[in-house]
Amino acid sequence: METEEEPALNLRQTLEWLRKELGEMQAQDQRLLLTLRHLHSVLEELRAERAHWEDARSPEGASPIRARAGSEGTGHQPTCSRELAQLLQEGDSRRSSLP
Structure with a gap:
């Protein structure tokens, strides 16, 4: 049999969990916003x-690809491509946890 204090304790724990989850979601939203802004600038x-x-x-009819070949023969990706690949690899998925 539950006492009067137990539901209040459960409610308090649930509210603490919700606050923590909302905080994590806000942090993830900020990271996603920064990623979106970076992707927008890369696209531009x-x-x-x-x-x-x-x-x-x-x-x-000279090919622009041939014109670029001389400048791209250095064997490394442009900075924006490397940054984009890194951002996509860092993408963390939203975890689902219950109290």
């Missing part, structure tokens, strides 16, 4: 780069 950089290469096409 890629759009600008694409526009640059489309503008650089010569009327004789």
Whole structure:
């Protein structure tokens, strides 16, 4: 048989758990927002780069890919691609825990 104090204790524990979960969710939301903002900036950089290469096409039909090959022969990814890969690997999934 439960005493009058037990439901209050259960309610207090449940509220503490909810506060903790909400705090974790807010932190995750902030991380996701930062990731989204970074992805947006990377997309804008890629759009600008694409526009640059489309503008650089010569009327004789020279391939912009060939024009870029000399500058990309260094064997490393551009910084924004590395950062994007790192962000996607760091993505933590939302855990589901009950009190």
